[in-house]
Amino acid sequence: MLLLAFDTATPAVTAAVHDGARVLAERTTVDARRHGELLIPSVDAVLDEAGAGRADLTGIVVGTGPGPYTGLRVGLVTAAALGDALGIPVHGLCSLDGLAHAALRAGLAAEEFLVATDARRKEVYWARYTARPDGTGLAPALRTEGPSVDRPGQLPEELAVLPCVGAGAGLYRDGALNGWGTGALGGDDRMPVHQSAAALAELGAEVLAAGGAGFVEARPMYLRRPDAQVPAGYKAVLPS
Amino acid sequence: MADEPLVLGIETSCDETGVGIVRGHTLLADAVASSVDEHARFGGVVPEVASRAHLEAMVPTVRRALDEAGVKASDLDGISVTAGPGLAGALLVGVSAAKAYAYALGKPLYGVNHLASHICVDQLEHGPLPEPTMALLVSGGHSSLLLSPDITSDVRPLGATIDDAAGEAFDKVARVLGLGFPGGPAIDRQAREGDPEAILFPRGLTGPRDPAFDFSFSGLKTAVARWVEARRRDGEPVPVADVAASFQEAVADVLTRKAVKACKEQGAGHLMIGGGVAANSRLRAMAERRCEDAGIVLRVPRPKLCTDNGAMVAALGAEMVARGRTPSALDLPADSSLPVTEVSVPDASLDGHGHGHTHGHTHGHTHDHVHELSRQNLYGQQDGK
Ligand SMILES: Nc1ncnc2c1ncn2[C@@H]1O[C@H](COP(=O)(O)OP(=O)(O)O)[C@@H](O)[C@H]1O
Ligand SMILES: [Mg+2]
Numbered sequence: 001m002l003l004l005a006f007d008t009a010t011p012a013v014t015a016a017v018h019d020g021a022r023v024l025a026e027r028t029t030v031d032a033r034r035h036g037e038l039l040i041p042s043v044d045a046v047l048d049e050a051g052a053g054r055a056d057l058t059g060i061v062v063g064t065g066p067g068p069y070t071g072l073r074v075g076l077v078t079a080a081a082l083g084d085a086l087g088i089p090v091h092g093l094c095s096l097d098g099l100a101h102a103a104l105r106a107g108l109a110a111e112e113f114l115v116a117t118d119a120r121r122k123e124v125y126w127a128r129y130t131a132r133p134d135g136t137g138l139a140p141a142l143r144t145e146g147p148s149v150d151r152p153g154q155l156p157e158e159l160a161v162l163p164c165v166g167a168g169a170g171l172y173r174d175g176a177l178n179g180w181g182t183g184a185l186g187g188d189d190r191m192p193v194h195q196s197a198a199a200l201a202e203l204g205a206e207v208l209a210a211g212g213a214g215f216v217e218a219r220p221m222y223l224r225r226p227d228a229q230v231p232a233g234y235k236a237v238l239p240s
Numbered sequence: 241m242a243d244e245p246l247v248l249g250i251e252t253s254c255d256e257t258g259v260g261i262v263r264g265h266t267l268l269a270d271a272v273a274s275s276v277d278e279h280a281r282f283g284g285v286v287p288e289v290a291s292r293a294h295l296e297a298m299v300p301t302v303r304r305a306l307d308e309a310g311v312k313a314s315d316l317d318g319i320s321v322t323a324g325p326g327l328a329g330a331l332l333v334g335v336s337a338a339k340a341y342a343y344a345l346g347k348p349l350y351g352v353n354h355l356a357s358h359i360c361v362d363q364l365e366h367g368p369l370p371e372p373t374m375a376l377l378v379s380g381g382h383s384s385l386l387l388s389p390d391i392t393s394d395v396r397p398l399g400a401t402i403d404d405a406a407g408e409a410f411d412k413v414a415r416v417l418g419l420g421f422p423g424g425p426a427i428d429r430q431a432r433e434g435d436p437e438a439i440l441f442p443r444g445l446t447g448p449r450d451p452a453f454d455f456s457f458s459g460l461k462t463a464v465a466r467w468v469e470a471r472r473r474d475g476e477p478v479p480v481a482d483v484a485a486s487f488q489e490a491v492a493d494v495l496t497r498k499a500v501k502a503c504k505e506q507g508a509g510h511l512m513i514g515g516g517v518a519a520n521s522r523l524r525a526m527a528e529r530r531c532e533d534a535g536i537v538l539r540v541p542r543p544k545l546c547t548d549n550g551a552m553v554a555a556l557g558a559e560m561v562a563r564g565r566t567p568s569a570l571d572l573p574a575d576s577s578l579p580v581t582e583v584s585v586p587d588a589s590l591d592g593h594g595h596g597h598t599h600g601h602t603h604g605h606t607h608d609h610v611h612e613l614s615r616q617n618l619y620g621q622q623d624g625k
Binding site: 040054070 | 286288289291292294295298299302303313328329332333335336337339340341343344345346570571572573574
């Protein structure tokens, strides 16, 4: 088994290769404006480092967002086209789940926590997780709420004060009276800020080993309707 | 025949997801998924709506094209894609898909210019392009006169619109007349019942001191709007067919007059007309008459090849392969304002001469030649939408 994982839902352009037991290679570049340019070269680099060829791949795991749309689409269309050309399945995972997994791997001790990323326009994409102790010492994150997009100042206080990881933690705090920002773990540099395809690949391998029921359709989680103003009625150009 | 290059082309610069497959000058498949209906209620193309639709349609449209052509992806000699100009987010979907296919299949990638593709598509209809070819490109986003001595490496802008594109004028006037979006076909239909000489609308930039090959349609659009409003204000009925016919007449008149003049001035014996507005029946008829009078051979592809499609991108890609042009790198960017002079975006590490003119093995230019050309390129960057 050889999984290729990548994600373009955060400022990171990140790709990794996983052989079912461990991550063989990862490449991550933080550059929010160049997902389209960097993704295939990153895929090429990780396959190279893993000593594998395109034809060896058995599946693709891709982050479905939520994330800024233009970048998000790069990952999803790339996954769909690679999957089609190589004749291999494409599995979707919510991108925030990758960050939650990375946080637990990095030693996050909280039982309940949030992952938040930057949704721009003073909003964050967020989801709520429970760390589910399973006796192995490793606690898979269970998403209990979200993903959603909101102004953080408008979240209920019980959510706003939870420990929070990701680049959206504590973001847009201006005027928030609900305690938003108090749980931000930005100071703990073991905690993930952006997506890592290695974490996504590990999660994907676990889901696959468990039968694959945790995957979602590899389609974008936009969460917002497209911006489009219906033009106001035709305006007269003559002074009336 | 079988050794002519087999190329798949992807086009996503605006609201059409187009995938075409050609072998040399032969069209094998032309699959298009359009999101135009989703835009109609907004009265224009909404970029985010277009980008979302491209993502949904991309792989199914590729599959449909491969089925239609009856070829296997592994038999392709290359993948070409519109690298620009166009809507940034929309272009990026096609460019990303093209890269993924090229990478997975191990085929060369050619990022090409949307405008050069609109010209090259005529090879599928009328055979090899004469060199040079004069092209009048008129669509929702562009109105340009281009002279091309070699469609894979050398496109020279002679003029372009300084404000609205011709198709944009059709769309806006249609809105004034309450005819819906896209306006071109609706105006064309109405005009058949109208008198083209009923109202004398202005011909923009046709004065003796005006630039000979530039266009302006914004004044015309305003003149039509004023005329219609004056009628409405006076409580009189608007003769929609006459307005449509007279407006269309003004557009066709200016376009064909300038195109024929450019052919004569540049010694081009052929004129090709491309872009969505080339579907206009009055423009076609007037161009036929004026070209015949001037001894110019007119080439207009069938309407389906004039609007945005993937076959045109495949046609240019196939010509790039045939002439040994340098392919693009896998970090090819989508460039929403790619200059019309950049026919393709060659891999700079393979192409010692950087941007712009590629140097093929069969039709290479000398260095001096290239420099001389760039002096003529007065319009470095225009006509991006
Ligand atoms: N019969 C016609 N007469 C005039 N304009 C037309 C006709 N058919 C289509 N058009 C115009 O062509 C444009 C679309 O052309 P297309 O090449 O798809 O352009 P773009 O992608 O640049 O918008 C629209 O503005 C439409 O109104
Ligand atoms: Mg076009």
